[in-house]
Amino acid sequence: MLRLSLGAKFTLGTIVAIALAFMYIPLFLVVVNSFSAARLSSWPIDSFSTIWWEKAFVSEPIRAALLNSVIVGLGATTIALILGTLVAFALQRYTFFGKQSVNLLVVLPIALPGIVTGVALNNTYNRVLEPIGIEVGYFGMIIAHGSFCIVMVFNNVLARLRRINPSIEEASRDLGATPWQTFRLVTFPQFRSAFVAGAILAFALSFDEVVVTIFTAPPGVDTLPLWIMNQMARPNEASLVNVVATIVIVASFIPVWVSQRLARGADERD
Amino acid sequence: MNRRAQLSALLALPMLWLIGIYIFSLIMLLVTAFWVTDPFTSKVKPGFTLRNFEQIIANPAYASTSIRTLGIALAVTVLSILISVPLGIFMAKVASPKLRAILAVAITLPLWAGYLVKILAMRITFTEDGFFNSMLGPLGISGPGFSIVTVVLTLTYLWLPYMAVPVYTAIRQLPPNLFDASADLGAGAGFTIRTVVLPLIKPAIIAGSIFTFSLSLGDYIAAKFVGGSTQMIGSIIASNINLNPPIAAAFSLVPIAFVVVYLVVVQRTGALERM
């Protein structure tokens, strides 16, 4: 344990309290507004009602959008986990010409405005792939999301790999373990928490994406952010978005909790 | 397997994906930076001109917007670090195991509220009669309204978990005896944090800063909603991508240049290669 003076603990505690207030006041407003009778979020709230909850529960478009977002998010996260981990290993374990370019390549998709990525990929789907008979369809947006999620896994895993002592792996090999056994039993447990953190952040980034999705989703397919954007453009029933956000926050509690436990299992062995 | 073959095996799939799909698409779009636009149909014709770059240099709005966006991205990154490091130390080294578990969930929970929903929540926090002013107004404090400050706060709010999660993960994995050793040698907490903790979590801070910096650089919807009259690089690219694609393409090279410089600077710190 870090031995801290009372003053230091107090300072830390204050910063944490401010940070939490900063994170949770907007969330509080979202949750409270889901019970507002008004059409659109506001503060203060004039009258309360559960009308938006009733509407949300019978809404078919919300369910469809939520399902699409989960599918796309899982697909993109899977791609990101595989490709991101591979690149992280390549960059950490080897020195080669163009290493920095590879790093740049991975970061680029999140640094460019979504509209650039969206329009660029859309061009390729329509002008290059379609003429040669490849219809990406639904996979178009999974490919797009996968591309900008790679960096999430890559950076997290890379940061962890830099701190792993290579002599442990050498010892494992010297003791006769196959490369796969070494990876599975020695290397992976050491970066598992970073792997899980990367997966959560990748999924969250995909789950939030608006602009790239507009250009890569097939006609008629809405993800949750697209549905939300649509509600905000015609605010007859915009308070519905607060209900949906509240439901998603509550529902996310379980997978987040599980992933924390998973990550913890790894840490305790360090 | 020799090392070269191993490296190729590791990189083959990711490079095939990133270069074959993403970079290929990007180049197809960005090459139009040198092309010309038909003024009426706004369709692009192949050719070679530097006029698009000249236009960007001629109109001072492009330069001021670039600098403003860079400033915002850096401010968001610094603010995120200033919050994440104490938060991570508190969680990993001060909080009880139970509180730690709660906080670990607490820092990821805001990720699920939805980007646009969070931005709208920031709007009603910072409108004139909004939450911020109604709570702190009686104390004589008034909020920043919709301005560049609100853009920085909103982007920090949006991207904070992308910094806080890796930083916390890194602090959590520091061996506890390291702190004991430091303390036994008579180092104070502040000194220990500065000289022992920070260097060790540097890779995680860098990883997080790449997220906060890059994501802020490319964002423009936050500025549109809470920025008052703040204009960012993305706003300009979005309004040109249809009417004048070559200008949008040419201007896209600015955030690319910023990221290149950022990565180089980060590497120069040497932390990347240190264990």
Add this chain to the structure above:
Amino acid sequence: MRAKIMTGAAILAVAALALTACTTESNGTAAGGLSIDVPDIPMLEELGEMESEVNIVAWSGFVEPAWTDEFTAETGCTVNRRVAGTSDEMVQLMRTGDYDVVSASGDASLRLIAGGDVQPINLDLVPNFGDDIVEGMKGQIYDTINGKSYGVPIGRGANILQYNSDVVTEAPTSWDVAWEADSPYAGQIIAYDAPIYIADAAVYLMAHEPDLGITNPYALDETQLDAAIDLLKQQNKIVSEYWADPAAQITSFAGGTSALGTSWEILRKLTDDDKFKSVLPEEGSTGWSDAWMIAAESESPNCAYAWVDYTSAAEVNGAIATNFGMAPANAAFCETSDEAAAHCEYFNATDEEYFSNVWFWTTPIEQCIDGRTDATCTNFQQWTDAWLSVKG
């Protein structure tokens, strides 16, 4: 059938229709004697078998299950919707070739026509486009070029001046409170966030700086554009914020950040608060008018035509107008019920005098659409570039 559009400004257009009937030349004479060079896209002569689906890019609220379900049941065409947030996105999406139909606003339609992205519409195949379409939406420059019709109107609205009567106690009659540097409401003014907003400055200059000689806010030569930009820069110092998203605009007024500025009737209505009032100021204003257009390369032209016709019927057109909150194109809707009549009254649906003061969004092009031949006008690219310098 042609007689049905032979009214008002469209008479010349019909003359041109007759012309184009015997020539394949794409540039005849259009309304106002204006001829614009546009690609020659063939018009559909007759309908065939329905395809299985139709992909539509639309504004939020234009394509909803409440009326698409019945359409699918009647025609067998499944409707796949994509909602776009801005005109730029809309044009961009149409250029992907994935979509058959678009609900284009005037600042997008001319771009689509000139780019060869949409096809001329054979109004004979749209029986619901009839006498009941309001006069002000027929044969307009933004959707009828060289006598060919490219769009079937959906609805329209004006960009009005909205104000908070608690703050703005004296009811404004002019836009000066939103433009002049000495406005008593400096710091509480909300402005629209798009290059097309330059036209709003031009409308104001048209009334207050007659020496500039602006006769159409979408036909600005370089001097006139510079004057409009100077006015916008002056306004930039007194605005609280710019809005492009309706939710942002409403929260700006409701949250007290803005006390007056550009709005739509529907946005005022959605505040659900009588302290917010609106006026169409004496200078007139800009406005928007939306029309269905069909993609040049549509893979489902029959479903597309069926959709355009189906939504032009009084009930469906009215449902869209009611849902979005705008004046319907089909005036027959106004007589279907008391509720419909009230809607039409509220949104001035058949009040042509009201709309005669409204300059509907039109894509600015090099050719001066006010009829000047001795001047070169600024095009939309120049507007976009100039707009950037307003916010700096």
